[in-house]
Amino acid sequence: MKKTLIGLLTITMAALLLVGCSNKTASSDKSLNVGILQIVPHGSLDAARKGFKEQLNKEIKQNHKSIKVNYNYQNAQGDQSNLNSMAQQLTQKKSDLILGIATPSAQALAKKTKTTPIVVTAVTNLESAGLVKNDKKPGTNVTGTKDLGPVDKQVKLLTTMTKNDKPIGVLYNSSEENSVLQIKMVKKYAKNHNLKLNIVSVTSTNDVASALSGLAGKVSGIYIPTDNLMASSMKTVGKKAREAKLPVVTGSIEMAEDGGTATYGINYHDLGKQTAKMAYKILIDKKKPQDMPVETSHTLRLYVNKANAKAIGVNPDQIQKP
Incomplete structure (x- = not known):
């Protein structure tokens, strides 16, 4: 009888240990x-x-x-x-x-x-x-x-690719707060460096093609800030810019990849x-x-869309970091 009781106690304790281990594993997940x-x-x-x-x-x-x-x-x-x-x-x-x-x-x-x-x-x-x-x-x-990228350096980069004294075209969506802020920075840079601007605002992707057609022949190049609407329209921008032989500098690398000429940014x-x-x-x-303090991008780099640069007659190897 004693042996049986001891055996039952041993089994019970072992079972409890297994349950404990099982619960520990579950709680760690x-x-x-x-x-x-x-x-x-x-x-x-x-x-x-x-x-x-x-x-x-x-x-x-x-x-x-x-x-x-x-x-x-x-x-x-x-x-x-x-x-x-x-x-x-x-x-x-x-x-x-x-x-x-x-x-x-x-x-x-x-x-x-x-x-x-x-x-x-x-x-x-x-x-x-x-x-x-x-x-x-x-x-x-x-x-x-x-x-927020280095807007002043991006505009400066565009001026190194322009081939005449016509104004710099700026295309953005005025309903995006981030874009409005960047346009203020563009205006400030232009004022300090005696640059003329031709600023056009669009409100939908359907407006982008006609806006670019309206800028063709009137501007020396186009600057586009980090703008969600414009980022969604970069393939259209690339097509129209190649047709008009216009350099396009964008606010981000991904936008330049999708249709711009170059950028110095995030x-x-x-x-x-x-x-x-x-x-x-x-x-x-x-x-x-x-x-936790808000952070800015740790890295900035020059990106050149070589195919688009060549298509508008710009040597991609001559595009340098501003």
Whole structure:
């Protein structure tokens, strides 16, 4: 009888140990839910999203193999009503963190929640967009990376490729806050360097081709800032610019790849990776967005679209960093 009792006790203890081990393993496994809201699909924003996911997955895999990241990606396709409903959906699902790509996405998310951590990228100025109190100490549930490039150097780069004294054409969407800010910077640079400008605003992708046709023969080159509408229209820009033999300098590398001649600026894939490192600190290190300074791109580089340069009669090897 005693032996039987001892045997039963031994089996019971072993079972309890197994349950304890099983619970420990289960508790070490964790899922993180990350929402992503993007205003519109185009090269720059897509690159930022891909860079973000690649880097966050890499950081998690290297340091916390038991953690799985679940992504909920929403793209508004440029529709404001879609943007608002998607922002509502992502915040109601109680994501651990939400990524807002571009200013409209970031603003839509910030209006829906004051508690869920939000990191943003491809936003030109977080403070003027009402997302943070200031860049050094955001003071809200939002932080992230700015995509403001060196506008003055980009315009300077364009002037090295122009072949006459005609004004510089500037094409942008006046309804985008980020674009309006950059146009102010272009005007300031032009004033300080005695440059004439021919500025044209478009409100839809359907307007781009006619706007470019109107600039042909009247300008020496075209500058396009980091602008979501224009980024979605870069193939049209490239075609029209080649026909008119006009150099085009863009606000981002991806825009130059899609239809520009050259740029000196940021790479959105790299910017997305930089943003992911901030997200990791929030998700894993439990940092708070309100205490994390807004960051600018760590790298700038010259990019030349050699095929487009040759097509308009510019030697790509002679295009140098401004």
